[in-house]
Structures are given as C-alpha cells and as structure tokens.
Amino acid sequence: MTKAIKKQALGRGLSALLKDPENDIKSVEDKNADKVVGNIIELEIESIEINPFQPRSNFNEETLQELSTSIKELGVIQPITVRKMEYNKYQLISGERRLRASKLAGLTHVPAYIRIANDNDSLVMALVENIQRHDLDPIEIALSYQRLIDEIQLTQEQMSDRVGKKRSTIANYLRLLKLDPVIQTGIRDGFISMGHGRAIINIEDQEAQADIYQKIVSSNLSVRETEALVKNYHEGLNPTEAAKAIEAKPTSFNIADEEKKAFTSFFGAKVDVKVDRKGKGKITIPFSSEEDFNRIIKLIQG
Incomplete structure (x- = not known):
C-alpha cells in the first residue's frame, strides 16, 4: 500500500514536469526522459487521443457501466498505457475500456504509463496487449493477427513468440477470416462459437457455409453435431439433407x-x-x- 501511494504521489509531480514547455520530451535521449518513460503519471483525459490501431471495436455497454461504477468507488486500479505525441498530447496504446469507463465516471485525470514509440511499435504493443489481456471475440483476435502480418510483416512464428500462443492456435484464428462475412458476424455476436466456425471452414463453398450456419443456429447444434453435419455434407449430402441426417439421430433416452x-x-x-x-x-x-x-x-x- 505504501509503495502504491508513493508512486501515485510521484505521478503528480511528473505531471507538472510534462506540462513545462521547456521539458517537452520526444525521445528517450531527451533530458528527464528517464523520469517519465515507464512511470505512472496522472494525465488529463482530454489530452489522450484514441489509438487508431485499436483492434477492439465492440464494447459491451453494460460491463462498461459496471467498470465505471467500480472506478467511481475504487479509482483506476490498472493504469492505461500511452505514447507521447506532441506537447501535452498522448495517444492510447492499451486500456481503451478503462479510459471510456473513466470518462463515464466523470474523471478528468487517469493514471497512465508513458512510452515513446513509433507507429509500428505502437501497433505491435496495442495488438499484443489487447490479445493477451482483454476478452476480444475470436474474429477481433484473428483480425489483430492479420494486421500484424500485413502491416508489420510478422510471421506466424514471430507472433507465437510475441503473444505466447502456439503457432497452430494462431493459424486456427486466421482461418476464421475465410468464413462467409455473415458467419464471422455470427461468431462476433455469440450466435455460434469458434469451434463451430472451425468446423464450417472445412467447407469451401460460402453459400453452403451460410446454409449450414442457418441450420446450426435454428437447431441449436453443438460443435460435435456441426462436425457431423459437415462430414455428411462432404459425403455428398446437400446442407438440408446433411442437417436432416443429424436430426434423424435418436434421442439419448426415451420416455415411455x-x-x-x-x-x-x-x-x-x-x-x-x-x-x-x-x-x-x-x-x-x-x-x-x-x-x-x-x-x-x-x-x-x-
């Protein structure tokens, strides 16, 4: 507790340092950079802009309000991370949910770790920290991995090292992006799971994918049943016949x-x-x- 109070007090002093135009720190070589970079500093919320590289696009309003209530009572327990831009301007690297909730709670300042990074570093840090820490849906995670490939030219092996996930796990997420957009939306909205998506992806015809997706949702099929449905499809049945073959299975027990x-x-x-x-x-x-x-x-x- 004493350590936390001391660090917050230090943050208030450093806030004044950052507001001094003569101490406009832009790189790790600048004077007083060592006092700022990596420390917790109380920043004005209005001086923080949202990170354009943020992979999360959906924020549950109910859980956001719950976090806001918690922040009103306990404060922001885990600081956000920002990178310094121009004088008294910062860009969010990670912690958008905490920043949004802090605004809802009526806070004017928020504790933040200061980093100095170029755009590539910022993108990598934002994507990796969000993948590791937040409840991104499977499609958001897949899109984050794809951005690391497209914009930073990371290989799946390099991503495996960065995020601490097996290469096969990363490959499974990336394969979801081959699904019909309607099915991707279904995964994002929770109508089907990633397991369902992994089963459907084994069908190349996107129209057939969409038909099978409708059968899964309407019949509330499990992942195992979906895998059986896809197997029936590959054995020559059309999606409707494949679904009927699943539905024809007897119940696990009968009531006399x-x-x-x-x-x-x-x-x-x-x-x-x-x-x-x-x-x-x-x-x-x-x-x-x-x-x-x-x-x-x-x-x-x-």
Missing part, C-alpha cells in the same frame, strides 16, 4: 407412454414431455386459470 400418462394423472392435465438428442428436455404443464395454476402449485409443494 406409461410415464407420460403418470404425469398427466398426477397433475390432472395433459403434460407434454420432450427430450432432445443430447438428453436435455422440458416438461410442460398447462393450466386453464389462476385457480388451476394454484392447484398445480399445491401438488408440487406436496
């Missing part, structure tokens, strides 16, 4: 008519019992009025 009749007899109403292929199901008990509903409640409560 006598057991259904026992439910109906107990509740005095025609009870509907359904079980899906995964063994999950539901019991529907109809009622005709409030009195009938209360009668059923009493039966359940014993």
Whole structure:
C-alpha cells in the first residue's frame, strides 16, 4: 500500500514536469526522459487521443457501466498505457475500456504509463496487449493477427513468440477470416462459437457455409453435431439433407407412454414431455386459470 501511494504521489509531480514547455520530451535521449518513460503519471483525459490501431471495436455497454461504477468507488486500479505525441498530447496504446469507463465516471485525470514509440511499435504493443489481456471475440483476435502480418510483416512464428500462443492456435484464428462475412458476424455476436466456425471452414463453398450456419443456429447444434453435419455434407449430402441426417439421430433416452400418462394423472392435465438428442428436455404443464395454476402449485409443494 505504501509503495502504491508513493508512486501515485510521484505521478503528480511528473505531471507538472510534462506540462513545462521547456521539458517537452520526444525521445528517450531527451533530458528527464528517464523520469517519465515507464512511470505512472496522472494525465488529463482530454489530452489522450484514441489509438487508431485499436483492434477492439465492440464494447459491451453494460460491463462498461459496471467498470465505471467500480472506478467511481475504487479509482483506476490498472493504469492505461500511452505514447507521447506532441506537447501535452498522448495517444492510447492499451486500456481503451478503462479510459471510456473513466470518462463515464466523470474523471478528468487517469493514471497512465508513458512510452515513446513509433507507429509500428505502437501497433505491435496495442495488438499484443489487447490479445493477451482483454476478452476480444475470436474474429477481433484473428483480425489483430492479420494486421500484424500485413502491416508489420510478422510471421506466424514471430507472433507465437510475441503473444505466447502456439503457432497452430494462431493459424486456427486466421482461418476464421475465410468464413462467409455473415458467419464471422455470427461468431462476433455469440450466435455460434469458434469451434463451430472451425468446423464450417472445412467447407469451401460460402453459400453452403451460410446454409449450414442457418441450420446450426435454428437447431441449436453443438460443435460435435456441426462436425457431423459437415462430414455428411462432404459425403455428398446437400446442407438440408446433411442437417436432416443429424436430426434423424435418436434421442439419448426415451420416455415411455406409461410415464407420460403418470404425469398427466398426477397433475390432472395433459403434460407434454420432450427430450432432445443430447438428453436435455422440458416438461410442460398447462393450466386453464389462476385457480388451476394454484392447484398445480399445491401438488408440487406436496
């Protein structure tokens, strides 16, 4: 605790140093650069511009508001990272979610690590830190990897070293970018998982991809069922026939008519019992009025 208080106090002093035009630090060789670079400094939020290299494009408003509430009560626990631009101007490298939440909380200053970096360094730091620290969706991560390839000319092996991920993992993310854009959006919005996407990517025809995607969403297929659907497609079935072959699989267990009749007899109403292929199901008990509903409640409560 003492160490944290000391560092914050130091940050306030360095804030004044940065506002002195005679100490406009632009490189690590400049006077007092060693006092600024790598230290936590309280910066005016208005002096920080958003990083154009930021890979995250979606911010959940509800979780952002929750973070804002936490910041109001506890402050910004983890400083953001910025790079110094011109005099009293900074560009965000990482921590956009914290910066946005701080603005929502009404803060005028935010603790920040100061770095001096060129555009390439800034891009690498932004992408790598976001991939490692934040809950980017799989498509955002894939796009981040692709930018490192396109703009920095990093190989998959070099990216593996930078982000601490296996080369095969990086390759799996990059393959998602070959999916139909509609399916990529489905992954970003959480309608299907990365596992579903990895199964669909084995189909080259994007129209067939889209048809199978619709079957997955409408039938709530698991990743394993999706893999079986894709296998059926490769065996010569069209997407509709492939889906029917999956749907034709028997349920994991059956409920006898006598057991259904026992439910109906107990509740005095025609009870509907359904079980899906995964063994999950539901019991529907109809009622005709409030009195009938209360009668059923009493039966359940014993």
